Amino acid sequence: MASLSFLHLSSATRFTPRATPLNHRARTQKSFSIRSQSAPVLSQDELKKLAADKAVESVKSGMVLGLGTGSTAAFVVDKLGQLLSTGQLSNIVGIPTSKRTQEQAASLNIPLSTLDLHPHIDLAIDGADEVDPNLDLVKGRGGALLREKMVEAASSSFIVVADDSKLVSGLGGSGLAMPVEVVQFCWKYNLVRLEGLFKELGCEAKLRLAGDGSEKPYVTDNMNYIVDLYFKNPIKDGFAAGKEISAMEGVVEHGLFLGMATSVIIAGKTGVEVMTK
Numbered sequence: 372m373a374s375l376s377f378l379h380l381s382s383a384t385r386f387t388p389r390a391t392p393l394n395h396r397a398r399t400q401k402s403f404s405i406r407s408q409s410a411p412v413l414s415q416d417e418l419k420k421l422a423a424d425k426a427v428e429s430v431k432s433g434m435v436l437g438l439g440t441g442s443t444a445a446f447v448v449d450k451l452g453q454l455l456s457t458g459q460l461s462n463i464v465g466i467p468t469s470k471r472t473q474e475q476a477a478s479l480n481i482p483l484s485t486l487d488l489h490p491h492i493d494l495a496i497d498g499a500d501e502v503d504p505n506l507d508l509v510k511g512r513g514g515a516l517l518r519e520k521m522v523e524a525a526s527s528s529f530i531v532v533a534d535d536s537k538l539v540s541g542l543g544g545s546g547l548a549m550p551v552e553v554v555q556f557c558w559k560y561n562l563v564r565l566e567g568l569f570k571e572l573g574c575e576a577k578l579r580l581a582g583d584g585s586e587k588p589y590v591t592d593n594m595n596y597i598v599d600l601y602f603k604n605p606i607k608d609g610f611a612a613g614k615e616i617s618a619m620e621g622v623v624e625h626g627l628f629l630g631m632a633t634s635v636i637i638a639g640k641t642g643v644e645v646m647t648k
């Protein structure tokens with residue numbers, strides 16, 4: 372089970388026990404949070420940046436880093452670029468998890484490489500779509516799940532950065548998409564099979580669209596499609612579910628990231644919490 376430690380928002384922040392633990396932490400042994408008497412109201416982006424900045428404190432010069440994808444991971448990449456430009460960090464090599472991240476990192480002059488050339492990564496930092504009490508994750512709503520999973524599986528440590536809207540008591544429980552990357556060939560065949568696999572969870576499967584107003588499918592960096600699974604009830608056994616999804620011919624990867632995160636940094640209105648196993 373995950374444990375928690377807490378960080379100051381500012382030097383004016385005071386520590387107080389949380390009177391009513393969040394559902395998310397109901398099964399953790401310790402449940403405290405920080406509360407600031409003059410707590411600023413932070414936007415979601417400010418929360419993401421707080422978590423990102425905290426995670427970057429773990430980066431040391433000379434590291435090979437997995438660079439995540441998404442709006443929270445983008446703050447991490449920004450901060451790394453900034454620290455490299457001022458000389459506070461040096462000799463960093465980044466392994467990007469998407470073309471988007473590759474472009475952002477290159478624009479900030481972060482030296483980049485690939486898993487082929489750097490098969491062992493010291494630390495990966497990435498966002499998540501859902502985080503459960505065991506630090507298991509749903510990822511891939513930004514479409515980068517395949518490269519993310521490859522890079523993060525090759526990392527000695529994997530820090531997840533998120534705002535507290537990502538906390539769930541069970542994976543699939545947010546009612547939002549759990550992505551599955553499939554080959555384009557006969558995608559409908561696999562969509563129907565995936566929906567059938569989770570029938571008793573009230574699963575609805577939808578092909579992800581490009582989002583440009585057309586009916587064109589979204590195409591991943593790996594030229595595949597994504598089938599998004601929407602659950603009425605959370606997944607009971609993530610490992611069994613992941614195994615069954617992966618066993619389907621034509622499925623490339625799924626968005627369940629189980630047993631991979633070494634810590635999760637969550638920023639909420641009352642501060643930043645570090646959850647570790």
Ligand SMILES: O=C[C@H](O)[C@H](O)[C@H](O)COP(=O)(O)O
Pocket residue numbers: 439440441442443444497498499500510511512513514515516519
């Ligand atoms: O494919 C996208 C990634 O898994 C992202 O890390 C995830 O969707 C979280 O993104 P965001 O930080 O934008 O919420």
